[in-house]
Amino acid sequence: MGTTRSALILLAKAINEILSFIVFSILDVLDVLLCFIYKLVDFCVESEWKACYCSSAKEAITSSGKIFVSEQGESKIVCVCSSKLQLEDVSDTLYKRSSLVSDISKSTVKELRRLKVKKTTSMSSTTTTTTIMRSCEKVKNGTTVRSTFNIDSTIVEMLQGKIERQGSPPIPRWSDCDCKICNSWSTSSCKETLFVHAEGPKGKVREDVLFIHGFISSSAFWTETLFPNFSAVTKSSYRLIAVDLLGFGRSPKPADSLYTLREHLEMVERSVIDPFKIKSFHIVAHSLGCILALAIAVKYPGSVKSITLISPPYYSVPKGEQATQYVMRRIAPRRIWPLIAFGASLACWVRTFLLDGFMCHTHNAAWHTLHNIICGTAGKLDEYLDAIRNQVNCDINVFHGRDDELLPVECSYKMQSRIPRARVNVIDKTDHITIVLGRQKAFARELEEIWKRSSSG
Secondary structure, eight states: OHHHHHHHHHHHHHHHHHHHHHHHHHHHHHHHHHHHHHHHHHHHHHSSOOOOTTSOOBSOOOTTSOOEEEETTEEEEEEEETTEEEEEEOOGGGTOOOOHHHHHHHHHHHHHHHHHHHHHHHHOTTOOOOOOOOEEEEEETTEEEEEEOEEOHHHHHHHHHHHHTTTSOOOOOTTSOOOHHHHGGGGSSOTTSOOEEEESOSSOOSEEEEEEOOTTOOTHHHHTTTGGGSOHHHHHHEEEEEEOOTTBTTSOOOTTOOOOHHHHHHHHIIIIITTTTOSSEEEEEETTHHHHHHHHHHHSTTTEEEEEEESOOOOOOOTTSOHHHHHHHHHOOOOSSSOOHHHHHHHHOOOHHHHHHHHSBOHHHHHHHIIIIIITTTTTHHHHHHHHHHHOOSEEEEEEETTOSSSOTHHHHHHHHHSTTOEEEEETTOOTTTTTTTOHHHHHHHHHHHHHHHHHO
């Protein structure tokens, strides 16, 4: 029986590998075709070519444009904020993604260049080949130090368009949803702040609790599940605050945003921490929101009373691996099985607020947030966790569904190895979504115990 079962498992893995290769090869070709089609539609409908992340990096740009720089595996974009220049982190996974078509193209171009160089060398032994790179030089301790940057034209075009359009109202693209829900923010008086749902006593509150949702979700993930199940004592003592992150739910979805970590954090500060004058607060975060929760805790170490993370997307990156690319391979392994747990959960929990959260975003917001937050912060999470371990004196609790196929349980255990005092609670028979949905009352009680313990400590 054991031998037969092992043989069947190996056969299933082989079939999965073969089918995955076929399916993703077709999708890679389709990706190239759709890229060309979308560019044509852009030109016909909007009278201009739109930059896309299929474009290859160029070595030079016009002197009037801002530049995207990449050095030693880290990518930054030079942007203008008021009268200041800022370096903003972006993930290289936006424009460097392994695919069959790109790999074959690169190999072919590389081979043609090698043959061309070999032919040129044989024709004239005195001819030398020189690679020209944009670089900057500075003198340090009597020696010249050269720093070379790779320049990506895609980000440059996007940023140039952003600067040219400053002061003018955003124009939705033909491919963006133009429904009332997705665009209500553009006509409201709160264009510069997130949508915030707050419940609690009108007078003096004991403490605040900030709820941060995950990827392709909204504040309804909390307000429709946990908020109704908190006790009367909690509702009369704590101010419960749930936000729609930038680009999701009823919050602004600017087309010119790159949805970086800095942009997300600034919007949370501008919409919650500053206007509510929060001094002491607890944080509850799910999935992608866990990354923002860690960043907030690092920035406000003396204000955070407790941190509760649900299914955190944390992967311990092996030495020698590029963090962003490693995490992208883990969360998107290019396999057709198992199906993303979120899809299975959505099919099982067909509720209005889930569908609203899933649909109420733009592809621009979802795409950039996925890459710049989950993949782009992979190299920073260890620093955040070390800072929280050493500088943030608060209770830390991590919850994870044992059947979570989107983010495995090892993510939470790896986080605990970085912060030994963190309590990891693995819940049986739950996945990425059902760890909250379906056990709302139990989870509400668990949170209340965490807050009570943190306050008394």
